[in-house]
Amino acid sequence: MTSPRERQVLREAAQWFARLGANPDSADVQAQWLAWHQADPSHQWAWERLDLLHAQMDGVPRPLAYRVLDKLARQTPALPRRTLLKGLLLGAGLGAAGWQGYRRSPTWLADLHTATGERREETLADGSRLLLDTASAVDLAFDASTRLLILRAGAIQLTTASDPRPLIVRSAQGDLRALGTRFSVRQEQGSTRLSVFQHAVAVSPVHATGPQRIVEAGQGLTFDDRSSSPVESLAVDADSWTRGRLQVDGWRLDRLLAELQRYRSGYLGCADDIGGLRVSGSYPLDDIDMALGVIARALPIRVERYTRYWTRLVAAR
Amino acid sequence: MSPSNPVAALYAQHRSWLVNWLRQSTGCSQQAADFAQDTFLRILLSEQKRPVAADLKEPRSFLLTIARRVMIDSFRRQSVERAYLEALAEQPERYELSPEERWVLLQTLEALDRMLGGLGARAKAAFLLSQLQGLSYPQIATELGVSVSSVTKYIARATEHCLLFALEHQA
Numbered sequence: 040m041t042s043p044r045e046r047q048v049l050r051e052a053a054q055w056f057a058r059l060g061a062n063p064d065s066a067d068v069q070a071q072w073l074a075w076h077q078a079d080p081s082h083q084w085a086w087e088r089l090d091l092l093h094a095q096m097d098g099v100p101r102p103l104a105y106r107v108l109d110k111l112a113r114q115t116p117a118l119p120r121r122t123l124l125k126g127l128l129l130g131a132g133l134g135a136a137g138w139q140g141y142r143r144s145p146t147w148l149a150d151l152h153t154a155t156g157e158r159r160e161e162t163l164a165d166g167s168r169l170l171l172d173t174a175s176a177v178d179l180a181f182d183a184s185t186r187l188l189i190l191r192a193g194a195i196q197l198t199t200a201s202d203p204r205p206l207i208v209r210s211a212q213g214d215l216r217a218l219g220t221r222f223s224v225r226q227e228q229g230s231t232r233l234s235v236f237q238h239a240v241a242v243s244p245v246h247a248t249g250p251q252r253i254v255e256a257g258q259g260l261t262f263d264d265r266s267s268s269p270v271e272s273l274a275v276d277a278d279s280w281t282r283g284r285l286q287v288d289g290w291r292l293d294r295l296l297a298e299l300q301r302y303r304s305g306y307l308g309c310a311d312d313i314g315g316l317r318v319s320g321s322y323p324l325d326d327i328d329m330a331l332g333v334i335a336r337a338l339p340i341r342v343e344r345y346t347r348y349w350t351r352l353v354a355a356r
Numbered sequence: 357m358s359p360s361n362p363v364a365a366l367y368a369q370h371r372s373w374l375v376n377w378l379r380q381s382t383g384c385s386q387q388a389a390d391f392a393q394d395t396f397l398r399i400l401l402s403e404q405k406r407p408v409a410a411d412l413k414e415p416r417s418f419l420l421t422i423a424r425r426v427m428i429d430s431f432r433r434q435s436v437e438r439a440y441l442e443a444l445a446e447q448p449e450r451y452e453l454s455p456e457e458r459w460v461l462l463q464t465l466e467a468l469d470r471m472l473g474g475l476g477a478r479a480k481a482a483f484l485l486s487q488l489q490g491l492s493y494p495q496i497a498t499e500l501g502v503s504v505s506s507v508t509k510y511i512a513r514a515t516e517h518c519l520l521f522a523l524e525h526q527a
Contacts, residue, residue, distance in 0.1 A: 049520060049523070053512045054516075057515060060508070061493050061505075061507075063492070088523060096487055096488065099465070101488045102489075103443055104464075106439075108439075108472065109481075112472070112481070
């Protein structure tokens with residue numbers, strides 16, 4: 040059964056969908072939608088449900104499907120439809136038949152994107168390699184003078200190819216200019232996280248005054264639209280996600296779960312009294328349930344699951 | 357199938373009673389036999405997910421519930437199939453569909469029709485025009501003789517309805 044909370048977020052998703060449809064060219068509406076989408080995991084869950092719905096329609100020959108459904112809509116309902124149908128429908132399930140539709144989102148209009156839990160590598164027109172992390176979206180705007188990648192959501196790692204044109208990654212907070220390099224960028228709420236693995240990257244927050252900040256290999260920083268944090272040394276395995284694992288050392292449990300949450304739909308969290316437990320280890324990002332199993336064996340906790348979309352860790356008793 | 361299988365027991369004890377009941381409702385013994393077969397098949401399949409057959413208090417009313425669904429789905433499939441054949445006949449383009457593709461298409465159309473079932477006529481029309489005909493909201497507004505903001509409301513309502521339906525009826 041759907042909970043009131045699920046109903047509420049599905050309604051919101053439907054309203055956003057209609058609003059985006061009514062304003063197909065409005066960057067403002069898209070930005071507002073993005074803020075909504077990123078504000079809560081339940082929003083992302085609802086939007087995925089919407090993707091599934093569309094994926095189902097993407098496979099059908101549309102003009103034909105339209106005629107059939109329009110005809111059925113015009114028919115006077117036959118007796119059994121009215122009298123017997125209510126409440127007796129067996130869930131044959133939508134999409135069970137496996138139409139192979141393409142996914143439209145997470146960020147709707149993005150050129151490249153991944154679903155929650157998916158990671159994908161793409162080779163760009165200039166030969167640069169782009170790895171998209173879970174639930175990520177990127178628009179490409181390459182022209183004669185610039186190679187511009189617009190990070191709409193999530194995280195990417197870029198290994199740049201040599202090309203006379205500068206390569207710039209634009210996040211909501213500013214521009215990152217690659218200086219021949221491998222680096223990753225992650226869009227977070229209100230900030231952008233940069234990690235540089237080879238060579239260097241120049242950082243320019245949108246409203247920053249003063250010179251660009253150069254971040255060298257083995258360093259990282261976080262910036263908002265005005266200023267950046269001091270440069271820090273990267274942990275040894277800061278790029279472990281690119282190999283499908285999350286390597287952590289002495290992290291708080293709640294931080295680890297927040298990170299794993301990015302790779303799967305629905306709620307994943309823990310009781311307050313265990314959030315501060317410290318964990319170290321390497322966890323598979325392609326199998327979050329296995330990761331939780333590993334955590335549960337290492338700590339005095341157990342995993343509570345109510346549905347596929349609601350998982351919580353609590354103290355073992 | 358082992359004799360201890362609860363579905364086998366159900367089949368052995370109640371099949372001929374069910375066929376009789378179905379014959380009276382459909383007036384056709386061939387169809388009654390088919391519906392009965394589909395009823396047991398459906399129970400067999402759902403047992404794999406959620407076994408209930410072993411501890412039924414009223415097996416006959418359970419069988420009737422499933423058999424009614426089988427009948428309704430069959431009527432629905434027939435009307436979808438009829439509409440499909442009509443649409444195909446009127447269609448200028450030709451579709452080269454394999455039997456499997458045709459089957460999957462009919463299944464999908466049936467699921468979509470069922471999903472749209474509870475919607476008002478205008479919301480349904482707006483949704484279909486937008487999703488399948490690819491019309492913009494202003495075009496839909498002209499088509500339906502309503503304002504663009506009404507179209508936006510229809511689409512939101514239809515989308516919400518479909519999302520809830522899909523969630524509640526997922527396998």
